Amino acid sequence: MSDKVCQNGNGTAAKPLTNGIANGVDEKNEEKIAGVFYNAKEASWYTYDVLQEIANHLLARTQLRPKIGIILGTGLGSLANQLTDADYIDYQTIPHFPVSTVEGHVGRLIFGYLKGVPVMCMQGRFHYYEGYPLAKCAMPVRVMKLVGCSHLIATNAAGGLHPDYKVGDIMLMKDHINIMGFAGNNPLQGPNDSRFGPRFPNMFNAYDFKLLKKAKEIGRDIGIENNLHEGVYICLGGPNFETVAELKMLRIWGVDAVGMSTVHEITTAVHCGMTCFAFSLITNLCIPSYDLEESPCHEDIVGIGKRQENTLTELVSRMAKHIHMELKK
Ligand SMILES: O=P(O)(O)O[C@@H]1C[C@H](O)[C@@H](CO)O1
Ligand SMILES: Nc1nc2[nH]cnc2c(=O)[nH]1
Numbered sequence: 431m432s433d434k435v436c437q438n439g440n441g442t443a444a445k446p447l448t449n450g451i452a453n454g455v456d457e458k459n460e461e462k463i464a465g466v467f468y469n470a471k472e473a474s475w476y477t478y479d480v481l482q483e484i485a486n487h488l489l490a491r492t493q494l495r496p497k498i499g500i501i502l503g504t505g506l507g508s509l510a511n512q513l514t515d516a517d518y519i520d521y522q523t524i525p526h527f528p529v530s531t532v533e534g535h536v537g538r539l540i541f542g543y544l545k546g547v548p549v550m551c552m553q554g555r556f557h558y559y560e561g562y563p564l565a566k567c568a569m570p571v572r573v574m575k576l577v578g579c580s581h582l583i584a585t586n587a588a589g590g591l592h593p594d595y596k597v598g599d600i601m602l603m604k605d606h607i608n609i610m611g612f613a614g615n616n617p618l619q620g621p622n623d624s625r626f627g628p629r630f631p632n633m634f635n636a637y638d639f640k641l642l643k644k645a646k647e648i649g650r651d652i653g654i655e656n657n658l659h660e661g662v663y664i665c666l667g668g669p670n671f672e673t674v675a676e677l678k679m680l681r682i683w684g685v686d687a688v689g690m691s692t693v694h695e696i697t698t699a700v701h702c703g704m705t706c707f708a709f710s711l712i713t714n715l716c717i718p719s720y721d722l723e724e725s726p727c728h729e730d731i732v733g734i735g736k737r738q739e740n741t742l743t744e745l746v747s748r749m750a751k752h753i754h755m756e757l758k759k
Pocket of ligand 1: 689
């Protein structure tokens with residue numbers, strides 16, 4: 431028998447929950463962190479003042495003043511190894527911050543220089559299936575904004591649904607389908623604080639067209655144009671992977687890559703006026719057939735991210751450099 435932890439899509443390893451939460455809402459809601467139920471009250475707990483408190487806390491712990499926030503998806507955390515002169519801030523030590531419970535998400539913020547560009551990096555994100563409401567999953571984006579970031583680079587691991595995609599390819603996100611929002615589950619649900627943004631934000635140009643164009647140019651420069659695509663991402667609630675019938679339906683909808691994150695982060699970032707760029711690393715193929723022997727496995731997904739570290743670092747750092755130069759103009 432293979433010693434692989436998961437086969438046939440089962441057995442996804444969970445990181446043991448830590449009890450070392452600094453203070454605030456999580457201490458009281460420790461049970462909820464185990465992913466038990468959705469609590470709208472908990473989501474709306476992150477008021478402007480609470481988020482400002484978190485931002486001030488961070489600004490007191492680093493000299494860096496980044497304009498670019500980066501979210502590293504599953505298996506993509508090793509990109510953070512490239513940061514120099516870095517300040518590492520564990521989520522457990524930040525007031526009111528949740529903890530990362532998923533393998534492949536270290537759970538810390540890093541303020542450092544990516545090839546000379548100051549950035550703020552989330553090495554590990556929060557997912558809905560961990561038991562966090564969407565507003566809480568996306569809360570760090572508002573913190574980025576309050577720290578001074580005008581741009582967000584979000585990355586994720588996703589299943590490739592488009593028939594041309596191969597494992598290891600990169601799909602630049604040109605758009606998304608907010609399926610969880612269709613049913614009213616939206617990170618912006620609840621009272622709107624106009625200091626963040628408008629009640630009814632426009633998502634028409636959520637993914638900055640110029641940055642998308644630049645990414646394609648960079649893709650050519652670094653020789654990955656044959657493994658680079660542009661497509662539509664969907665975030666499902668997870669944690670289960672999709673059934674064949676679901677994959678068939680998503681394909682009809684025009685979805686190219688399937689994941690469990692990013693959409694609520696981008697929605698929150700657009701709401702507060704940040705310019706967004708995002709991409710998916712295709713870590714497995716979503717083939718709508720009952721005849722397959724292999725199915726997605728979290729450990730393999732993490733491994734693909736690590737394998738692609740050099741390419742991803744090159745793409746992200748060149749994008750960061752470009753944004754940095756543009757901001758200086
Ligand atoms: O955080 P991301 O969206 O990169 O993680 C994806 C979705 C699940 O969390 C995990 C499945 O392996 O990878
Ligand atoms: N929902 C979903 N998320 C993923 N993350 C990485 N691969 C997948 C996948 O196939 N489906």
